[in-house]
Amino acid sequence: MVFFDSDYMVGAHPEILARLIDTNSLHTVGYGRDEFTKDAAEKILKACGIDNGQVYFLVGGTQTNAVVIDRLLDHNDGVLAASTAHINVHEAGAIESNGHKVITLPHDNGKLNAHDISEYIKQFYSDDTNEFMVRPGMVYISFPTELGTIYSKDELENIYAVCRRYDIPLFIDGARLAYGLAADGCDVTLQELAHNCDVFYIGGTKCGALFGEAVVTKRPELFPRFRSLIKLHGATLAKGRLLGVQFLALFSDELYRKIGEHGVRMAMKLKKGFMDKGYPLFIDSPTNQQFFLLPNDIIEHLKEVASFEIWGTKGEKTTPVRFVTDWSSAESDIDILLANI
């Protein structure tokens, strides 16, 4: 059996695991006040080219989205997001449970564009009855998106320009950031991304760690008493150093970059394999998620050798499916897959 359901099916990258083993018997203070965590934050800020920023470590992605958004929004503000956004569809209402509306905009393969955002906000402010509407208080995008697509540097700069014009924060969900930065055709560097938003997070869970997401901001003033808010949300890890240790590994020897590159290389091999055999792309993604429209009989056959996700509703003759690669995907896994189509 080869596994392509998702990028959270296996444990930690061996280098991360090794660090956890090495440090296991050490005593440190709790709640992320330890030296590992401090060092990891410094390494990350340096990699991002941020001088006076701040890094906060959380355990998972839904949690990170909920806590960051709760910090950035006033009680009667909402967050602008694509209708396909993780926060709108796959978080069980976490954002609303904190009192905030997800204001959805149309998307292009999962991506928002600066014009739509700008028009929505302009419209909102053009009408003085807006006081009974939810104010768009921030913008949320993902890099890559739920559909595996990425923003170009231009697109990102344009979105951020709109946010600055209206003085609302831009937050980038980087649950799969490694695969976005490593994508074919990606013209955005980690540093450029870090500077073209107010806050983003570097996904660990889906990019080689056991768990962990690193929230990075160049504007710490937007995050007053944030450690307290993290605790209020039950998102503080007692043995906080586990996050520091893992991210220290991810940002040593360019491991985070290498994990992203490996995942994307495997994804491109897989993509080429399917395309060469004439299967149409369902979505054209340059990252570690690959979407095809496959005949139902092929799908049934494939299920015997591989695990993967049916993407949406089963069609009469063909159905969209998703294959996901990660640091653990092997060339031989892809070969097995391709041999069966």
Add this chain to the structure above:
Amino acid sequence: MVFFDSDYMVGAHPEILARLIDTNSLHTVGYGRDEFTKDAAEKILKACGIDNGQVYFLVGGTQTNAVVIDRLLDHNDGVLAASTAHINVHEAGAIESNGHKVITLPHDNGKLNAHDISEYIKQFYSDDTNEFMVRPGMVYISFPTELGTIYSKDELENIYAVCRRYDIPLFIDGARLAYGLAADGCDVTLQELAHNCDVFYIGGTKCGALFGEAVVTKRPELFPRFRSLIKLHGATLAKGRLLGVQFLALFSDELYRKIGEHGVRMAMKLKKGFMDKGYPLFIDSPTNQQFFLLPNDIIEHLKEVASFEIWGTKGEKTTPVRFVTDWSSAESDIDILLANI
């Protein structure tokens, strides 16, 4: 340096770490739907003597308290708790952030008693203007309490009898359960505890795991759509098997019991050492937290060789301090400590 600040300063117990290493490269489905998690749940239910129960795994204690209480309470209900309760003092307002009042009762060394609970509820229902007051919708206690003390079987049964009389759930916070069950004089078994409440959790974080708390209930009907609520709270671990694997280790070869016993044995050695030298107890605790009233100069001296917590406000001549043991505490650590007083 020897370490007695808390029971979350070190990594995982070697047997747990070994299991994590062994299973690291396996592929499993996410979100706790894997076999490790299923097996761990079964082992736990068996250990608890529960036939038709349910186990849910969460990451940390504050999170577990918040999510369980949010499930058990109706929107306009509150939770009865000791004024010293973790949920009232040390969770940054997590319970209130979900809309619920913590209704505090007086305590005896951290413990509630059945009579006070009963009187409060009786008083509430005696007055028909109670519709503008917060209804006491459940009872929260800890075993052991914040102050290291434990309930006797009788005390527990009496509290649970009150809860059943008024048909409100009793929830026991077992963040340090291993040390409670192993305490000198404890006359409650895990099975008796499991049956004398509606839901409780078995603490992993402070009892040998990297992280993890196992919520156990004999009344699954109280937890409809609970996995969804856990997600809403950002408390779902993507690589959920990490929790299953750890608890599987904890409930194999009686590891959980052994960890508790070791922690308590070390605590008793420490306690005897201080008492033999004439230092008064600040609180008389039979578990892994030990509280003494020490002269300030002794405290200053001790700080050079040991880490521990000042408990409350510094006094003029003497100050209360807390020492905490866990699975990693060594006899030699205690000896160093005692040699310095």
Add this chain to the structure above:
Amino acid sequence: MVFFDSDYMVGAHPEILARLIDTNSLHTVGYGRDEFTKDAAEKILKACGIDNGQVYFLVGGTQTNAVVIDRLLDHNDGVLAASTAHINVHEAGAIESNGHKVITLPHDNGKLNAHDISEYIKQFYSDDTNEFMVRPGMVYISFPTELGTIYSKDELENIYAVCRRYDIPLFIDGARLAYGLAADGCDVTLQELAHNCDVFYIGGTKCGALFGEAVVTKRPELFPRFRSLIKLHGATLAKGRLLGVQFLALFSDELYRKIGEHGVRMAMKLKKGFMDKGYPLFIDSPTNQQFFLLPNDIIEHLKEVASFEIWGTKGEKTTPVRFVTDWSSAESDIDILLANI
């Protein structure tokens, strides 16, 4: 100046005012426990043909929507509604502020249809990953809708059948109910409406009262401790009898029916007047809100003699506008309006 902005620009209908004056100096118990409130509730239940129901009086519409929905939904449920719904657009995020997602469906002139609702729910339950999505826990519709349209008896029955099939409540917002029931072509009676949903409210504010909305349910078991929840939401009126007195007037001598009929008669006169002069309808509404597409110069001219609302964004040559009638609209007001187009 003649006034057509909305149906909340003037005080109470004279018969209501008279009752308030008559009862002003009486002493009664507070919080709606008085006899006026009791009598009003009985009269309403009788008018609705409900034997074992319950009536709750609240002050305003947004408040009523928020409190009713908060009672009906579990913490991790959402409410299905048209994208144009008042709860989705004009309540400043009140529903989300209580933790609930508004799940929007497409609409036809403000109306939902049974098929779309059914498909959405079916789709939700077809996928076992729905545990990370917001469960559709109830359906919200308005009668009439935000756009003045009404449901036929068939449409209503079909929607309610879907709700019963999936065992989720149907809630009807009747802020302008009087005008809906009195609409040309309405084939639904108050009794039929009351029986084709689980809960609805009879709007007072926009239908002749100073303020007040009467929540009516044939299923009181869905509203445990509801008076307490109303208080929690700050929606309990201390001098609660003011609501009882007003609804007692509205449900005496068929005043509520007459108010609706007058409003609609004035609206139809207005509609005919505009249509006769060749102005196109923007929305075809049979109730007290009328929508036309008017040339911008006509709009400018009209503003000098009448107040009304620009509906949406100003167009280059023509712009949609809304005129609203109510119990206080006079034939002569309409004549003045029509004389100026």
Add this chain to the structure above:
Amino acid sequence: MVFFDSDYMVGAHPEILARLIDTNSLHTVGYGRDEFTKDAAEKILKACGIDNGQVYFLVGGTQTNAVVIDRLLDHNDGVLAASTAHINVHEAGAIESNGHKVITLPHDNGKLNAHDISEYIKQFYSDDTNEFMVRPGMVYISFPTELGTIYSKDELENIYAVCRRYDIPLFIDGARLAYGLAADGCDVTLQELAHNCDVFYIGGTKCGALFGEAVVTKRPELFPRFRSLIKLHGATLAKGRLLGVQFLALFSDELYRKIGEHGVRMAMKLKKGFMDKGYPLFIDSPTNQQFFLLPNDIIEHLKEVASFEIWGTKGEKTTPVRFVTDWSSAESDIDILLANI
């Protein structure tokens, strides 16, 4: 029967009712954007001696407390209040339902003192583990208190000095303000009260209006987008002018002052009557609430001629009771009461 249960048993003061009748048939814009509301706000600011302030009108007291506190507190802040405070006991958990903890301090007959507040805050900031505790983000007091007592000017200034020292707002609940300002021995004027806090409200409901509370602040910068937040809480009155009209009446010809004085005069007559007959005070209140400890047989007898509240639990021989006066209390009512003891 004579009525002393509470100060919300009767309709509006005749002068207020007259204004409502006079203005009933006028058309005005909704939601408090009308001229009556504007004029009322100006009159109130002038009466308070505030130049650049802001007034917001809401419907009821619990609602006002909830909305103001929700505006002033950050998500992870709590409000300091007396354990007897209305927000802690009689609002069904409204404050917590918005996510905020009520942090209780001991009281002296319902009053907080500056020292206790200062000590609590100092203690909070002295400990760096406070990040896991709820930050005291504001102070709430009532004038008069739940027990009818009032603060002296000195006491008020001292409390406000503490608030300014720690830069947290002071909010005064003035549900019964008229009776407080008119109290025997009150050395605080409306203007002094307005300047010795950041925000307070002038109670209408219990002081002669049908309903309505006027929130007054000298620091509008603390209330960004407050009209939107009021709407979100369902607290916006569509026919908002009803609030403006009533407060315009209350602040014309010193009606608010006169209402307070009348209520207190009646209360003092009542108090003297009971004391002359030797019945002990339960609480010594200088305002319109009077508390006595009466023999149970007297209470039973009194119930036949008068309505009043049993205050707390019935004792074996004597029981505390409360009598409340208001603008509608007549000398003859008191005489009847006193003739029966």
